[in-house]
Amino acid sequence: MADLGLLVLLACVGVSQALNNGVALTPPMGFLDWERFRCNTDCVNDPDNCISEKLFMKMADIIAEEGYRELGYEYIGIDDCWPSKSRDADGNLVADPERFPNGILGLSEYVHSRGLKLGIYEDVGTKTCAGYPGSQDYIKQDAETFAKWELDLLKFDGCNTDPNRSAIHFPLMSQSLNATGRPILYTCEWWSGDQTQHSHYTRNSEYCNSWRTFNDLEDSWPSVLGVIQHYAKNAGDFISVSGPGSINDPDELIIGDFSLSYDQEKTQFGMWAMFAAPLYISADLRTMRPEAKSILQNRGVIAINQDPLVKGANMIKEIQNVQVWLKPLVKPESYAVAFFNPNSDGTPTRMSLTLAYITLTNQNGYNDTNVFDDVYKPSMYKPSGQFNVTVNPTGIVLVKAMPL
Ligand code: GLA
Numbered sequence: 001m002a003d004l005g006l007l008v009l010l011a012c013v014g015v016s017q018a019l020n021n022g023v024a025l026t027p028p029m030g031f032l033d034w035e036r037f038r039c040n041t042d043c044v045n046d047p048d049n050c051i052s053e054k055l056f057m058k059m060a061d062i063i064a065e066e067g068y069r070e071l072g073y074e075y076i077g078i079d080d081c082w083p084s085k086s087r088d089a090d091g092n093l094v095a096d097p098e099r100f101p102n103g104i105l106g107l108s109e110y111v112h113s114r115g116l117k118l119g120i121y122e123d124v125g126t127k128t129c130a131g132y133p134g135s136q137d138y139i140k141q142d143a144e145t146f147a148k149w150e151l152d153l154l155k156f157d158g159c160n161t162d163p164n165r166s167a168i169h170f171p172l173m174s175q176s177l178n179a180t181g182r183p184i185l186y187t188c189e190w191w192s193g194d195q196t197q198h199s200h201y202t203r204n205s206e207y208c209n210s211w212r213t214f215n216d217l218e219d220s221w222p223s224v225l226g227v228i229q230h231y232a233k234n235a236g237d238f239i240s241v242s243g244p245g246s247i248n249d250p251d252e253l254i255i256g257d258f259s260l261s262y263d264q265e266k267t268q269f270g271m272w273a274m275f276a277a278p279l280y281i282s283a284d285l286r287t288m289r290p291e292a293k294s295i296l297q298n299r300g301v302i303a304i305n306q307d308p309l310v311k312g313a314n315m316i317k318e319i320q321n322v323q324v325w326l327k328p329l330v331k332p333e334s335y336a337v338a339f340f341n342p343n344s345d346g347t348p349t350r351m352s353l354t355l356a357y358i359t360l361t362n363q364n365g366y367n368d369t370n371v372f373d374d375v376y377k378p379s380m381y382k383p384s385g386q387f388n389v390t391v392n393p394t395g396i397v398l399v400k401a402m403p404l
Contacts, residue, residue, distance in 0.1 A: 019174055023185045024209040025244040026306045028153070028278045030075030030119070031059045035217055035252045035282035039081040039130045043099055049284075051081045052099035053107045056118075062285040064114040066293075071302055075153050075185075076111050077119035077280060078104075080130040087133055093122075093145055104149040112150065119153030119185070120146060124169045125160030134160055139169055143176035146184060153185040156208075163192035174207040185209050187249060187278075196235040201248075210247040210278060213238055217251040217282075219259045221394065224268050225342065227251070231275055232315045232323060239312035242276050248312055249278050256283035256292035263395035266372055267340060269295050270396040273305035274313035274327045274338045300371040301398065304329070304336040313338065317358060322349050322391055324358050333362050333403040336371070341391035350390045355401070356383035366401040380404065 033051065043050040060076045063069050082104075084094045095104050102110075104120065111118040122142060123134040135142045135156075146154055156173055158166055170190045177184045187210035193200045195213075204211040214230045217223050227250045231239075242248050253272060255265040272279060281296060288296075295301075304327065313327035313336070325338040337358065341349050360366060365382040381387055381401075391397050 019178075019186065019205075019207055019209060019245065021178055021183050021186070021209070021245075023152075023183045023245065024247050026308060026310060027247050027276055028075055028185060028187075028210065028280070029071075029073045029302075029305075030077060030117070030280055031063060031073065031285065032075075032077035032079060032119070032155075032252050032280035032282050033059075034079035034121075035219065035254055036257060036284060037282075041081055041096070041099065050099065051078070053102060053110075056107060057110055059285055060111045060114045060116050063116060066285070067297055068281075068285075069115060071297055071299065072306060073279070073281070074115075075117050075119045075280070077121070077153065077155065078107075079121045079155065080128050080157070081132060082120065083132045085132065087138070091138055091141060093133065093138075093142055104151070108150045117152035118150070119155060120149075120151050121155045121157065122146075123157040123159050123161075124166050124173065124188075124190075125158070127160045129157055129159035135173065136161065136165065136169065139172050140176045140179075143173060143180055146177070147180035147182040150182075151184060153187065156186065156188045158189040158191050166190060166192050171207045187211065187247075194236075198237045198240075201236055201238040201241045205241045205246040209245055210249045213248045213250050215251075217254055219254050219257045221260060221264050224254070224260070224264065225394075228267075228271055228323075228340065228342070231271075231312075234314065239275075239314060242312040243310050244308070247278060247310070248275060250275060252280045252282035253296070254282060255295055256281070256285075256288045261394070262291055263392045265292055265295050267394060267396040269298065269301055270338055270372070270398045271325075271340060273301045273398075274325050274336060276305065276307075276310045276312045276327070279305060298372065300369070300400065304371065304398070304400065307336075319351055319353060320349055322351060322389075326359065329400075331402065335360065335401045337399045337401055339389050339391050339397040339399075341393060341395055344393045346393060348390045348392045348395075350388070352386050352388050354384055355381055355387055360401055362403040364404040366403055369400045369402075371398040371400050372396075 188208040
């Protein structure tokens with residue numbers, strides 16, 4: 001009965017129109033704590049790493065001071081485990097007072113003073129995935145709270161609900177956020193429905209700015225590889241819904257964490273750029289290794305990710321097991337091309353091919369830049385000319401091909 005009432009409400013407020021809130025016109029970039037810091041609430045014994053305002057203020061400081069902000073990293077994302085275990089007497093969400101003594105509004109004022117934006121996490125169900133109060137039965141009230149706290153992004157998870165409810169509640173949150181008048185990037189983990197169906201992605205893109213496309217990233221190479229192989233299948237053609245305001249999210253960047261090699265870090269960054277994915281760093285920025293930082297701050301790769309066409313790449317060929325991916329860029333006939341080598345047999349794979357073979361056929365030729373090189377090295381190639389590529393095991397070569 002309650003659901004029926006909500007359906008009537010949705011019909012009245014007209015939620016069926018596409019989400020058009022003017023945000024995420026290019027993939028969002030920033031910091032998100034979950035993969036690296038998880039649900040560490042032990043500020044007594046681990047004060048520097050627990051989920052607290054101190055952690056997010058420090059991350060905001062580093063994003064603002066160490067060159068990240070100027071490159072487009074702007075969202076500071078609080079994931080799960082920020083609230084008190086219960087709502088206040090009026091049903092309002094409250095941040096844990098020990099860990100967030102200035103409340104979320106205080107943190108948001110701080111983050112804004114650093115020229116950045118603040119994001120928060122909630123869940124469509126009765127509880128968040130980690131067991132904190134969920135938004136079910138409080139959706140409108142919570143949306144108003146988020147606007148009052150001057151938040152700029154909501155990650156809305158899908159734990160502790162069922163498909164019938166979430167089919168109503170994800171759109172209701174979309175509508176409720178829009179009704180606040182504050183542009184709040186709405187990213188949803190709306191898993192109900194068959195993820196291999198195109199309708200799953202068109203439905204998500206109607207109500208959300210961004211949505212997860214695969215499992216949670218762990219700090220491991222197999223986890224990153226799993227995402228790339230999932231994108232290679234493009235089950236449900238989710239790539240075709242990628243565009244301004246409509247962003248496929250393969251989860252956070254683990255560059256600068258514990259497990260990836262230098263080549264694998266370049267691969268994750270390069271492929272996330274190709275996917276037109278959000279670039280959310282989930283690493284300890286205080287101890288970021290210089291070479292990991294230089295990957296995260298690579299302007300050429302970021303430009304591919306931020307290309308205004310926001311088209312996700314398609315895998316068009318496999319040559320000697322190396323995957324060739326093509327991402328159309330906004331300038332007509334220009335492409336980012338990724339050669340990704342999933343082989344881990346210890347020696348680089350060498351290939352010789354023509355641009356025509358990978359469908360780059362502009363007769364005047366292309367100016368090709370190896371994007372990960374520090375030095376801009378343009379060189380001209382005709383579609384029929386030989387093009388040599390050497391790709392390290394689990395590595396990537398990323399090329400920008402601009403028509404002459
Ligand atoms: C789910 C999400 C993660 C993270 C956790 C928090 O697993 O997919 O990204 O938000 O919940 O509990």
